[in-house]
Amino acid sequence: MIEFQQVNKVYDDGFQALKDINLTIKKGELTAFIGPSGSGKSTTMKLINRLITPSSGKVLINGEDIMTKNPVELRRNIGYVIQNVGLFPHMTIGKNVAVIPHLKKWDPKKIEPRVEELMRMVNLDPEVFRDRYPSELSGGQQQRIGVIRALAADPDIILMDEPFSALDPISREQLQDELIRLQEELNKTIIFVTHDMDEAIKVADTIVLMKDGEIVQTGTPESILRHPANDFVRTFIGQKRLDGDMNDGIGIDPESIRVSTVDEVMVTQPATVTPNRGLAEAIKIMSGRKVDSLFVVDKQRKLLGIVSIYRLLNQYGEENKTVKDIMRPIGYQVSPGTSLPEAVEIMSNARLTNLAVVDDDGRLVGLLTRGSIVQHLNEVYPTIVEQFASNLGEEA
Amino acid sequence: MSILTFLQERAGDIGIALQEHLIITVSSVLLGCIISIPLGILLVYNRFKWLNSAVFFIANLLQTIPSLALLAILIPLLGIGLKPAIIALFLYSIMPILRNTYDGFQSVDPSVLESARGIGYDAKQRILKIQLPLSLPYIMSGVRITTVYIISWATLATLIGAGGLGQLIVSGLGTNKLELIITGALGAIVLALLTDALLGWVERMLTKKYGRTSSATTA
Structure with missing residues (x-):
């Protein structure tokens, strides 16, 4: 258990990085510190291994004040993973994983099997990777090594400072999944x-939301999503998940989320085909994009019509036909800037599965699908869903 | 008199000259390493920026003193012979080694240092096990450059009685023997080229091992 008791951090230049932090972190849990940059989340974490010293207040680990301990010893008993991985470039992967056991003067006979065990834990074959250098590994593989290096001496506490932020989205997802799996064991x-709310929701047991050096709200992901403490939390959850950027627009008006336009919700790159393509080519595009209909657009992206898989299969025998011979005209379309409720009404009245967004020059700019609408609703959760739920309650 | 018989005849003198030349060079470079590498490390950790500027200014200034003048200045202080020659050439070696040690340490990725600190390397371990190995290609580059220069400059050491290949040149000048002058000069050139090749190889090996490209600061 880690306790923060009235911790303040004021830098020499007078900047107060942390204001009166009181927090208890439960043993065996994954606690995510989240907030915009400059919120003090990283500073708070670094208090735990004394990389940063508080100006006042106490940090206790299992009831013991960490200021009474030797900082180097303390750090060797706490795992540490940073965003830029920080593997030692002049050491092989095997040596990198073994650094903390070496620092702690383990019996060398115990270190080798431990390194192999750890590498297998993250599916990196020791025979293949042990003697390679960090620069020979991909970013995702390097951070796997970064994680097992922190685990090597079996510490009870592990600090991870934006460990997956620098990775590509696919590696990030994979490492998040692996972290969840490891943590279960x-x-x-x-x-x-x-700073990524989606990530925090995915991996954390408890979320600590921070802003300007203060804790704004602490709770499970579920409780924070359902009961945001104030507008900051609400916009942080909502706005962050709308446009993927957390630094701007923290002060966004929640009202503006509710009247979304089709532009925010639409898929911007719907599957299209040019009119002179053959039918087999069209089917190939469909299977590649995993869709059942294609929008026919000319070179200027002017929307000409639509072909569905049923029509294509019907006419498939006619080898000389092209897409333009079998396409149907578009029945319904909306222009950019149309409000979401309006578009949804059109879709539900006409029983459409999707709705093209077409600009004044007749160009296809995007596509509203049921999937994209559901995703959007989820993103502005809980604002809309709660409102929706309360509306239902009133009607009943 | 053919070149071969000349070389045979004077082999003893040439051998001694070469030996002296090597002693002067190796001693001054070693002294340079012993002083400049720790000094460079100290400067990296020194918080008073004015002190860094001052040290680099003095090291630079030493480089600009003409070697003949420096040797002459040292005579009243240290007399003549091997000692003042080694001291003078050591003074020249300071700047390249110091600069490259400093740059090498500065070039170590800050995230590598942050993780080293965070996982429990103390200050000494960070210097010896992380920064120094990663700086070796840089430091070696400085050593190589300074050694090659010093081999060339050491030919002047004979003027204050330190001997070396310069001795052959000076004797040749005095007795108007061209073959002596050429032997001395060629000896210094070949020695410089061989040393450059050898230390260049060491530098490449270190660069390969520590995965960094060295950026040499020329003297």
Whole structure:
């Protein structure tokens, strides 16, 4: 258990990085510190291994004040993973994983099997990777090594400072999944700093939301989503998940989320085909994009019509036909800037599965699908869903 | 008199000259390493920026003193012979080694240092096990450059009685023997080229091992 008791941090230049932090982190849980940059989340984490010293207040680990301990010893007993991985470039992967056991003067006979065990834990074959250098590994593989290096001496506490932020989206997802899997096995006390709400919701047992050096709200992901403490939390959850950027527009008006336009919701790159393509080519595009109909557009992206898989299969025998011979005209379309409720009404009245967004020059700019609408609703959750739920309640 | 018989005849003198030349060079470069590498590390960790500027200014200034003048200045202080020659050439070696040590340490990726600190390397371990190995290609580059220069400059050491290949040149000048002058000069050139090749190879090996490209700061 880690406790923060009235911790303040004021830098020499007078900047107050942390204001009166009181927090208890439960043993064996993954706690995510989240907030915009400059919120103090990383600073708070670094208090735990004394990389940063508080100006006042106390940090206790299992009831013991960490200021009474030797900082180097303390750090060797706490795992540490950083965003830029920080593997030692002049050491092989095997040596990198073994650094903390070496620092702790383990019996060398114990270190080698431990390194192999750890590498297998993250599916990196020791025979293949042990003698390679960090620069020979991909970013995702390097951070896997970064994680197992922190686990090597079996610490109870692991600090992770935006560990997956620098990775590509696919590697990030994979490492998040692996972290969840590892945590189920190991039950470490993990402090995970992130600015990505989706990531925090995915991996954390408890979320600590911070802003301007203060804790704004603490709770499970579920409780924070359902009961945001104030407008900051609401916009942080909502706005962040709308446009993927957390630094701007923290002060966004919640009202503006509710009257979304089709532009925010639409898929911007719907599957299209040019009119002179053959039918077999069209089917190939469909299977590639995993869709059942294609919009026919000319070179200027002017929308000409639509072909469905049923029509294509019907006419498939006619080898000389092209897409323009079998396409149907578009029945319904909306222009950019149309409000979402209006578009949804058109779709539900006409029983459409999708609705093209076409600009004044007749160009296809996007496509509203049921999937994109559901995704959008989820993103502005809980604002809309709660409102929706309360509306239902009133009607009943 | 053919070149071969000349070389045979004077082999003893040439051998001694070469030996002296090597002693002067190796001693001054070693002294340079012993002083400049720790000094460079100290400067990296020194918080008073004015002190860094001052040290680099003095090291630079030493480089600009003409070697003949420096040797002459040292005579009243240290007399003549091997000692003042080694000291003078050591003064020249300071700047390249110091600069490259400093740059090498500065070039270490900050995230590598942050993780080293965070996982429990103390200050000494960070310097010896992380920064120094990663700086070796840089430091070696400085050593190589300075050694090649010093081999060339050491030919002047004979003027204050330190001997070396310069001795052959000076004798040749005095007795108007061209073959002596050429032997001395060629000896220094070949020695410089061989040393450059050898230390260049060491530098490449270090660069390969520590995965960094060295950026040499020329003297």
